[in-house]
Amino acid sequence: PGMAGAAMPPAIMTKFGGATKILVLLNMVTVEDLKDDEEYEDIIEDVREECEKNGPVKSLVIPRPKEDEEVPGLGKIFVEFTAVGDAQKAQLALSGRKFANRTVVSSYWDEDKYTARDFA
């Protein structure tokens, strides 16, 4: 606490272009990949390992498909860094890279929503 992004003055938010500590990575995994337990663990390991090159990863969430239920944020990967700057560094490093031969796209997620595990 203390440095929460929500408390940042508007001017800095603008400067960061909406950056937060939560980096969202898209277009990396398919629903099929996420169904398989081993594959799921491997993906978490791969993502954490690469993200940590840019700063400590506080937490990481990859929503998994549920039967007969729509899962918010499915197909997205949410990575919580300890500092906005680290998330930005990771975005620069990872956007456009390939993951399992798919082009990685990234964005940011609201920190309060992330804390509430709200991925909708």
Next chain:
Amino acid sequence: ARKERKRRRKSRWGGEEEKSTLPGLMTVIPPNMTPMQQECFLIHLKIEDINAKLRSGDLGIPEDPGQRSPSPEPIYGANGQRLNTREFRWKQRLEKERHELVQQATKLNPKYNPPADYKPPDSRVQD
């Protein structure tokens, strides 16, 4: 067993040198994109990814057999050549995926123009 597998397997990340070169495609989503725009954008990107693979012939077949599905029983054609080779099956899979994406894109935007080299799959019933 996990640790051992980890040492043997290769990361899914591609190297810095193969960072996206898809012309005109951004890989950072601006914060002001609506969810709908984001969805269209992602579908478009996925289609471009598949187009690039089909065009270059580098279908992105994982080297690690652990990341591939088990091979099916071979099917041979009249000339004794195997029909369902790995390349053939991957190509088919990519084309099917692209077809589904084109359908999604058309649903979201009826004016959507599919890529020039896209052909809808054969409508005739196959055994």
